[in-house]
Amino acid sequence: MLAVNNIEVVFNDVILVLRGLNLTAERGKITALLGANGAGKSTTLKAIAGLLGSEDGEVSRGDIVYNGMNITQMPPEQRVRNGTFLVMEGRGIVQDMTVIENLRLGAFTQPQKNVAEDMDKVFNYFPRLRERTGLAGYLSGGEQQMLAIGRALMARPDLIMMDEPSMGLSPLLVKEVFGIIKRMNQELGISVLLVEQNANMALRAADYGYIMENGKIVLDGTAEELMNNEDVKEFYLGGGGNERKSFKNIKSFKRRKRWL
Amino acid sequence: MSHVPHPRPCGDFRTSYSADTSLFRTKVEGWTVYLGIFALLFTPLFFNDFYISQMILIGIYAIAALGLNVLVGFTGQISLGHSAFFGFGAFASAWLNNTTGIPVFICIPLAGLMTTAIGMIFGIPAARLKGLYLAIATLASQFILQDFFSRADWFSGGAYGSAAEVVNFLGIDLDTDTKYFYLVLFWVVVSFLAVSNLRRSRDGRALVAVRDHYLSAEIMGINLTRYRIMSFGVSSFFAGLGGALYAHYLQYVSVEGFTILLSIQFLAMIIIGGLGSVSGSLLGAIFILLLPQFMEEVASSAAMVFEGIEQSKAYIKEMSVGAVIILFLIFEPEGLIHRWRLIRASWKLYPFSH
Amino acid sequence: EDSVFVGHLVDYTGPTSFVSKFYGPGVRDAVDYINSTGGIDGTKIEMETIDYAYKVPQAIANYKKWKSKGMIALQGWGTGDTEALISFVAKDQVPVWSASYSGHLTDPTGKNPKTKKPAPYNFFYGPSYTDACRALVQWAAGDAKEKGLSNPKFVHTGDNHPYPNAPKEGCAEYATELGLEVLPPVVVPLGPGDFKAQCLTIKESGANYAYVGNLGGSVISLLKSCNTVGADVTYMGNVWAGDYLTIQAAEAKDYVFPTATPFWDAAADGMALVYKIADDSGFSKDAKPTHHYIRGVCSAYYMKEAMEWAKANGGLTGENIKKGMYVNQNWTPKGLEGVCLPSSWSPEDHRGSTVVSINKGSFEDGAVNIERIAEMTLPRRDDWVGY
Amino acid sequence: MNWDLLFQLMINGIIVGLLYGVVAMCFVLIYKSTQVVNFAQGEFLVLGAWVCWFFVMKWQLPFVLAFIFAMGFMTIFGILVQMVILRPLIGEPIISVIMVTIGLSIFMQALMNWVFGNSAERFPSVFGDETVSIGGLQVETAYLMSLVLSLFVMGLFYYFFKFSRYGLAMRATAFNQQVAQSLGISVKQVFAMAWAISALVSCIAGVVLGLVNAVSNSLAIIGIKVFPAVIVGGLDSIVGAVIGGVIIGLLENLAEFFDGQFFHIGNMYTVAPFYVLIIILMIRPYGLFGTKDIERI
Amino acid sequence: MLLEAKGINLRFGGIRALTDVSFSVRKGEVFSIIGPNGAGKTSMLNCISGRYKPQEGEIVYNGKSLIGRSINDRAALGIGRTFQNLALFSHMSVLDNIMVGRHHLLKNNFFTGMLYWIGGARKEELKHRRDVEDIIDFLEIQHVRNEPAGTLSYGLRKRVELARAIAINPDLILLDEPMAGMNLEEKEDMARYILDLNEELGVTVVMIEHDMGVVMDISNRVMVLDFGKKIAEGLPDEVMENEHVKHAYLGEEDELLHDEEAEAIAL
Ligand SMILES: Nc1ncnc2c1ncn2[C@@H]1O[C@H](COP(=O)(O)OP(=O)(O)OP(=O)(O)O)[C@@H](O)[C@H]1O
Ligand SMILES: Nc1ncnc2c1ncn2[C@@H]1O[C@H](COP(=O)(O)OP(=O)(O)OP(=O)(O)O)[C@@H](O)[C@H]1O
Ligand SMILES: CC(C)C[C@H](N)C(=O)O
Ligand SMILES: [Mg+2]
Numbered sequence A: 001m002l003a004v005n006n007i008e009v010v011f012n013d014v015i016l017v018l019r020g021l022n023l024t025a026e027r028g029k030i031t032a033l034l035g036a037n038g039a040g041k042s043t044t045l046k047a048i049a050g051l052l053g054s055e056d057g058e059v060s061r062g063d064i065v066y067n068g069m070n071i072t073q074m075p076p077e078q079r080v081r082n083g084t085f086l087v088m089e090g091r092g093i094v095q096d097m098t099v100i101e102n103l104r105l106g107a108f109t110q111p112q113k114n115v116a117e118d119m120d121k122v123f124n125y126f127p128r129l130r131e132r133t134g135l136a137g138y139l140s141g142g143e144q145q146m147l148a149i150g151r152a153l154m155a156r157p158d159l160i161m162m163d164e165p166s167m168g169l170s171p172l173l174v175k176e177v178f179g180i181i182k183r184m185n186q187e188l189g190i191s192v193l194l195v196e197q198n199a200n201m202a203l204r205a206a207d208y209g210y211i212m213e214n215g216k217i218v219l220d221g222t223a224e225e226l227m228n229n230e231d232v233k234e235f236y237l238g239g240g241g242n243e244r245k246s247f248k249n250i251k252s253f254k255r256r257k258r259w260l
Numbered sequence B: 001m002s003h004v005p006h007p008r009p010c011g012d013f014r015t016s017y018s019a020d021t022s023l024f025r026t027k028v029e030g031w032t033v034y035l036g037i038f039a040l041l042f043t044p045l046f047f048n049d050f051y052i053s054q055m056i057l058i059g060i061y062a063i064a065a066l067g068l069n070v071l072v073g074f075t076g077q078i079s080l081g082h083s084a085f086f087g088f089g090a091f092a093s094a095w096l097n098n099t100t101g102i103p104v105f106i107c108i109p110l111a112g113l114m115t116t117a118i119g120m121i122f123g124i125p126a127a128r129l130k131g132l133y134l135a136i137a138t139l140a141s142q143f144i145l146q147d148f149f150s151r152a153d154w155f156s157g158g159a160y161g162s163a164a165e166v167v168n169f170l171g172i173d174l175d176t177d178t179k180y181f182y183l184v185l186f187w188v189v190v191s192f193l194a195v196s197n198l199r200r201s202r203d204g205r206a207l208v209a210v211r212d213h214y215l216s217a218e219i220m221g222i223n224l225t226r227y228r229i230m231s232f233g234v235s236s237f238f239a240g241l242g243g244a245l246y247a248h249y250l251q252y253v254s255v256e257g258f259t260i261l262l263s264i265q266f267l268a269m270i271i272i273g274g275l276g277s278v279s280g281s282l283l284g285a286i287f288i289l290l291l292p293q294f295m296e297e298v299a300s301s302a303a304m305v306f307e308g309i310e311q312s313k314a315y316i317k318e319m320s321v322g323a324v325i326i327l328f329l330i331f332e333p334e335g336l337i338h339r340w341r342l343i344r345a346s347w348k349l350y351p352f353s354h
Numbered sequence C: 001e002d003s004v005f006v007g008h009l010v011d012y013t014g015p016t017s018f019v020s021k022f023y024g025p026g027v028r029d030a031v032d033y034i035n036s037t038g039g040i041d042g043t044k045i046e047m048e049t050i051d052y053a054y055k056v057p058q059a060i061a062n063y064k065k066w067k068s069k070g071m072i073a074l075q076g077w078g079t080g081d082t083e084a085l086i087s088f089v090a091k092d093q094v095p096v097w098s099a100s101y102s103g104h105l106t107d108p109t110g111k112n113p114k115t116k117k118p119a120p121y122n123f124f125y126g127p128s129y130t131d132a133c134r135a136l137v138q139w140a141a142g143d144a145k146e147k148g149l150s151n152p153k154f155v156h157t158g159d160n161h162p163y164p165n166a167p168k169e170g171c172a173e174y175a176t177e178l179g180l181e182v183l184p185p186v187v188v189p190l191g192p193g194d195f196k197a198q199c200l201t202i203k204e205s206g207a208n209y210a211y212v213g214n215l216g217g218s219v220i221s222l223l224k225s226c227n228t229v230g231a232d233v234t235y236m237g238n239v240w241a242g243d244y245l246t247i248q249a250a251e252a253k254d255y256v257f258p259t260a261t262p263f264w265d266a267a268a269d270g271m272a273l274v275y276k277i278a279d280d281s282g283f284s285k286d287a288k289p290t291h292h293y294i295r296g297v298c299s300a301y302y303m304k305e306a307m308e309w310a311k312a313n314g315g316l317t318g319e320n321i322k323k324g325m326y327v328n329q330n331w332t333p334k335g336l337e338g339v340c341l342p343s344s345w346s347p348e349d350h351r352g353s354t355v356v357s358i359n360k361g362s363f364e365d366g367a368v369n370i371e372r373i374a375e376m377t378l379p380r381r382d383d384w385v386g387y
Numbered sequence D: 001m002n003w004d005l006l007f008q009l010m011i012n013g014i015i016v017g018l019l020y021g022v023v024a025m026c027f028v029l030i031y032k033s034t035q036v037v038n039f040a041q042g043e044f045l046v047l048g049a050w051v052c053w054f055f056v057m058k059w060q061l062p063f064v065l066a067f068i069f070a071m072g073f074m075t076i077f078g079i080l081v082q083m084v085i086l087r088p089l090i091g092e093p094i095i096s097v098i099m100v101t102i103g104l105s106i107f108m109q110a111l112m113n114w115v116f117g118n119s120a121e122r123f124p125s126v127f128g129d130e131t132v133s134i135g136g137l138q139v140e141t142a143y144l145m146s147l148v149l150s151l152f153v154m155g156l157f158y159y160f161f162k163f164s165r166y167g168l169a170m171r172a173t174a175f176n177q178q179v180a181q182s183l184g185i186s187v188k189q190v191f192a193m194a195w196a197i198s199a200l201v202s203c204i205a206g207v208v209l210g211l212v213n214a215v216s217n218s219l220a221i222i223g224i225k226v227f228p229a230v231i232v233g234g235l236d237s238i239v240g241a242v243i244g245g246v247i248i249g250l251l252e253n254l255a256e257f258f259d260g261q262f263f264h265i266g267n268m269y270t271v272a273p274f275y276v277l278i279i280i281l282m283i284r285p286y287g288l289f290g291t292k293d294i295e296r297i
Numbered sequence E: 001m002l003l004e005a006k007g008i009n010l011r012f013g014g015i016r017a018l019t020d021v022s023f024s025v026r027k028g029e030v031f032s033i034i035g036p037n038g039a040g041k042t043s044m045l046n047c048i049s050g051r052y053k054p055q056e057g058e059i060v061y062n063g064k065s066l067i068g069r070s071i072n073d074r075a076a077l078g079i080g081r082t083f084q085n086l087a088l089f090s091h092m093s094v095l096d097n098i099m100v101g102r103h104h105l106l107k108n109n110f111f112t113g114m115l116y117w118i119g120g121a122r123k124e125e126l127k128h129r130r131d132v133e134d135i136i137d138f139l140e141i142q143h144v145r146n147e148p149a150g151t152l153s154y155g156l157r158k159r160v161e162l163a164r165a166i167a168i169n170p171d172l173i174l175l176d177e178p179m180a181g182m183n184l185e186e187k188e189d190m191a192r193y194i195l196d197l198n199e200e201l202g203v204t205v206v207m208i209e210h211d212m213g214v215v216m217d218i219s220n221r222v223m224v225l226d227f228g229k230k231i232a233e234g235l236p237d238e239v240m241e242n243e244h245v246k247h248a249y250l251g252e253e254d255e256l257l258h259d260e261e262a263e264a265i266a267l
């Protein structure tokens, strides 16, 4: 449903961040995009959502095709109407609005009549949001994350892109959030493009995965394949087999990734 | 102020920390500036009085704009009252000299210090106010000081203004543009050096830190109140210095010179030059000062071609000034200095960006 | 000499543009006409007109620029800038004919102890602001007697600015002398606005006669606001505050103001030359100029005749031109008889004229009616010179 | 103590203040949705007045029609300004955007001087020169109309921001343009709308002022004059803007009263509000009704 | 005892962010605070660094009470800190960011700074610059030292924040989720830095972290907060076994994922 073909992204006309990136996300599937810090994952998602403009960045080569449409130059709001939705890194909650107002904002592209129904749905997924009546800026990190996902649901998207949804969440909530992502995917048939640092969780939830380094995809495969790949185990999952190395005993030498 | 990489050309490796903290990023850049100053020493030989007078005004405005850049560019506090401090310096210097007889040459920096004190008093709200609230509070200082000038006969001569004596340096009256030019050049060099130095030392860094993230700056040990008020002080010092130079150049000080319009012009200088950039202050002053002159020429030529717009010349000029500011910001919202950096960056990185 | 350089300050865009856009062209067109009819005995007057928007620093900067171009005379504008330039022009020996009629410009020697700065190179055509105001109070005193007011009160209104301030003290002293009660002045900004608050103060203070120190939009606003508030006061404008445009826009009733020339369609001998000057310049006919235009013409012509004398008596220098102003007594420039009042300047006294015509204007049935109600000739008192 | 005068001045203050409030609302509207401080607000207002004047005087349209045309003109003008000048600056540092509005104000001021001249022009009397007596103070009917109008517009704005979808979108845009875009909000549209509404309301205020004081370019200083009103009320509060306006109007008149009656300093009228402004801000750094920034670390 | 908090109560309007929390940190240990989102962990750090003023309670550091002291004094006392949501000076270079940490150690001021060459500012700046370079070497961020901090990737920014906190010369360092948003490799690096800091430089560490693997492995003691109340404190293993903690924070079984996977996640 989404195909990113060989795109390059440049910031400020000079800084080349993505250099020929290819990936596809299948309908109804969860696709994971993994990679080190600074690899360009967030940039990829912003490129798909059309949000590079406000950071002085642009897609300088290649194209992005969504449902057969070339959306490379489409304005961001049009993309939302077409059914893609990005839950941004850092969540992007409007701090000086209440939970309800944030949710209503999520439904900006939807007819008013859906709002009440969808809001119920969201509260159904995230019951604890119902009780938070103050400004969203005072919610704790986990609650903000829930709100961000809930807000995405309000837009009734076909494809949700999530940028590190587990960041800063407690283990319990990480599970909960991934559970909900899975549920959304299964119950509502929403496709998901997931950017994660928590490779363990992400690959378990995903159907297909990509690993990127330095603005390029270096490895891809089904989640299964990736989980069994020795390199992935070594660098993303924490050692081969079930033996986890203790953080205490890490040697002070730098290792190199093999595919670089 | 956006994120532009600061590449150095290959082969320019720094071998000591002192080289790494030098004023100029490359040797070439350093020599260009030294040569430029050296060349300026001889300009009066080649240019007529009109150009000299323009350079004097550019220098004076650049000093004041530099001060504003410390406040707005470094510390991130918008001020709409800079011209009032500029004016205060002007009146203070004239007043000091007229009442105490201290030589004007010395009154000029003293006026800067007096303005520092006033600036810090009017900077007190900065300890509590942020963003536009502060900006409007500075607008209030503009009007309050302006009112003070037009009322305080003992200090400013009231609505009539007061005379400012000619600068006398070692027995020489600096009463021609050529002579005054050197005085201004001296202070321009001193001021720009001082602010460049400030930028690379403790307190200058602290100011920028306050701008970028005041909450964490405070936790890093920076006393917010002190630095916010001090940045008003420093900025006012340069405003006062510039004002004093202005007063003794025109030899007359009048409250009308220091309205909100001038404050806005100062802001325009630093925004168009480049916020937070020392050299940008100079570029901005040049731009804003020459723009109306240039547009005057344009309008005059237009008036020659099209009949009957002679009377409207002034409006055409003003309109073009507004239009150029708008166009400039549309195409280069981050200032002249930013454009220059981008050019430099792409030129040095090409073809291996990153 | 082929040409001499003269500076010309105007305010076409600033707060006094309301009148400058008539006075300025008056000077400009007169000089053009002088040039087209042979100049100063063959010497052309090269005059640069600069719009300084009524900003003193701008005026001084321009003065300095002109000085370096060898300016020998200046057609000035505002009170602020003219007073600021007093010492400059004295030092540089550049005679100035300003449009500021500030009394402070009339003491060339500084013999009046109240004079701050002697102004030997400053001239203007017409009575000073203070003298005009004195004439108005004198008229008011008579008017009050006629109406049977027992304790007439006088108030000065205007911005805290050199131009409205110029006659403040001198006029108030004379008013007291004449037995009027002088109220604390009311500050009214020089730009237009809603001045009901000020009008309420005026109304409550019980003032009978208010001197209007501002001009243009400010005066219009003041008259309108005060009319709404219902203040029963006779407003007496200064020379710049009275013309048909102001009266029309303010829908004024019985508005009193002084003049120093006839109005545009007056039947005076000299008006022929004025029409000729305006015609030649292509001064748009529908923009029926206010009489401020005529004072501009007079100002230029006094300068012209002084220059002619200078050229014939030692050359066109600032000093000689100044002397040229003293040669005749009670003189009117040739061709402007009945337009410019006969004036006299002397090295001790720069009050060209102390004759003040007083007019009353009203806006009635969509038309402006102005009638002359008095002509006062003030004594040339020594304690009034420069003040 | 002259109680009568004090009373009348206070009524005058409230009425003038309400007008400041309307202009202040235009500011707040643009600020709230785009974070832009519009320095050209005063010029917008004057342009509206001139255009209406032009329709009445030159085209001889009946006043009401001219007024409606002028509002339409200004709406389009607002959108155009936004499209041509502000749109390219979306996402740029806010101070550059502010500077652009300053450039715009310089441009418009000169343009209007050129086209409409720089003298004051009278509106033909629409409501006659009718005045109504309130508490002994004669008040122009036009002012009273503006009072009603401003309360109405205020209510409308309040509803708009609190409940309408576009109101929410505007607030979100002000919070963070990127976030707003990610939610499917067209930042361009929101900006255009904010400027259109603001220009329209400015037009109303301009015409009212023009009716009472004659139209002239110097009316634009009201654009600067309402800064204190906006700040006293709190930058992002519609209600605050109106209350701020009234406070400033009252202050001006009280200053005039005390000055005229007791101090005789002169010019207190223009400066006093600024002293009070600083005092209010020292006590309440976000004005009376402004929302505090959320500062978490 | 380097740090002692006694009976801390913190309220925001009606919200009780911290209720009667007491704990103490020994010199030289790594002390972790864990707990669900919104439990008040960050608020606790904010009380120590002075951002929040608890309504009740006492915080004693090195024998001195911290209550009532201004925020900026604490750097000089030797309390360094990193932040949950990056709080770098994003337009300043990495080097300048770290130099800001030296603020309280530097003596030059506006005046001497402007004179620079005269009055010793230059000498002092260079001296501290050398120290800062050591920190940069330690954290291996040499390659970005001249980049504006705002352009760095998330992981590097976290490292720069740590560098800035170290530049304070702290005795106590407060780390708010130092590993959030990092991949495994980067977490390992970060863990190494924290351990080196603790073991070699003897800095006491108070750390908030959600990655249980990290918490278990490198901390000496753990405190658990839930809804602003302390629900457990002790050795890492003890705390992990605590039923209350499991329930509130770790989560027991998972309906969606298999047991072993759930365990892998808990790591
Ligand atoms: N606005 C920008 N201007 C300049 N460079 C940028 C900008 N945004 C990102 N970059 C650069 O692009 C690269 C990729 O950044 P991006 O945020 O996409 O990484 P990421 O993979 O999401 O990393 P993380 O896991 O830390 O979030 C980084 O090197 C970063 O410095
Ligand atoms: N400045 C504030 N104003 C109002 N409420 C606040 C403020 N700061 C924190 N809170 C509230 O206090 C509670 C604790 O917040 P805190 O940020 O300390 O949680 P946390 O334990 O750090 O959570 P997380 O793991 O999500 O970061 C939350 O309910 C939060 O909404
Ligand atoms: C009022 C204006 C006509 C200027 C006037 N000449 C003055 O004295 O300032
Ligand atoms: Mg990212």
Ligand SMILES: [Mg+2]
Pocket: A141, E041, E042, E043, E084, E176
């Ligand atoms: Mg936290």
